[in-house]
Amino acid sequence: MTTGLEAAIEEAARRIASSRYVVALVGAGLSAESGVPTFRGPEGLWTKHGEPDLRDYERFVEDPKRWWEMRQERASRFAELAQALESAVPNAGHLALRDLEEMGQLQHIITQNIDNLHQMAGSQAITEIHGNRTKMRCVLCNRRWPVEGFVIDELPPKCPECRSGIVKGDTVMFGEPIPRDALDECINQSRMCDCMLLIGTSAVVYPAAQFPIDVKSSGGVLIEVNPNETPLTSLCEVVLRAPAGEALTGVVEWLRQR
Numbered sequence: 001m002t003t004g005l006e007a008a009i010e011e012a013a014r015r016i017a018s019s020r021y022v023v024a025l026v027g028a029g030l031s032a033e034s035g036v037p038t039f040r041g042p043e044g045l046w047t048k049h050g051e052p053d054l055r056d057y058e059r060f061v062e063d064p065k066r067w068w069e070m071r072q073e074r075a076s077r078f079a080e081l082a083q084a085l086e087s088a089v090p091n092a093g094h095l096a097l098r099d100l101e102e103m104g105q106l107q108h109i110i111t112q113n114i115d116n117l118h119q120m121a122g123s124q125a126i127t128e129i130h131g132n133r134t135k136m137r138c139v140l141c142n143r144r145w146p147v148e149g150f151v152i153d154e155l156p157p158k159c160p161e162c163r164s165g166i167v168k169g170d171t172v173m174f175g176e177p178i179p180r181d182a183l184d185e186c187i188n189q190s191r192m193c194d195c196m197l198l199i200g201t202s203a204v205v206y207p208a209a210q211f212p213i214d215v216k217s218s219g220g221v222l223i224e225v226n227p228n229e230t231p232l233t234s235l236c237e238v239v240l241r242a243p244a245g246e247a248l249t250g251v252v253e254w255l256r257q258r
């Protein structure tokens with residue numbers, strides 16, 4: 001394992017450059033660098049406001065109309081998060097990932113974040129495991145639409161495409177299965193991947209936890225970008241013990257100068 005930030009940046013850049021198919025697995029740590037509050041940890045929203053309703057999706061399935069009516073009430077509880085999300089902009093880490101994609105050094109981003117910041121940064125190839133807060137989704141056919149401009153004329157809203165599914169926010173709720181299309185894409189990407197960047201994630205939550213394991217077991221390289229040690233650290237060939245903004249910017253600069 002390579003440590004020491006300068007040496008680690010160089011080692012990471014070399015590994016990325018010599019890899020065939022690089023995928024970034026991104027977690028809450030990257031969004032935190034944009035001021036988006038995390039859920040867990042001492043300053044986490046759940047720590048401050050209590051654990052979320054684990055039966056959220058179950059309640060939606062039981063009574064979607066009621067769930068939609070409750071949506072406004074629940075929104076006030078997470079007003080802090082909503083406000084932070086509204087004002088969040090991509091940070092240097094997001095921009096570095098976009099640069100890596102443009103340079104042909106990064107093939108795909110699998111993100112656990114719902115904040116749309118990768119898109120705002122200009123990244124193209126993105127799979128969102130937990131959905132996107134700016135989109136709506138049909139729970140039956142998985143078609144998605146921007147929240148803005150989606151007309152709701154009945155509760156619960158019906159899918160304008162398949163006309164039988166119910167539409168909800170794209171963000172995956174507690175107890176809700178990961179949308180099949182997103183999960184399949186993640187599995188597909190992990191199969192092709194021979195170098196995975198683990199950015200701001202401890203990847204302890206299924207299904208994200210499985211992807212680095214799969215890459216590792218098929219002979220791929222794991223590179224961790226995280227200010228803190230994680231359960232994955234011991235599996236990684238290279239560890240960048242720094243915020244993503246600093247570490248990934250360093251990697252981009254190294255690759256540009258080579």
Ligand SMILES: [Zn+2]
Nearest residue numbers: 138141159162
């Ligand atoms: Zn539908």
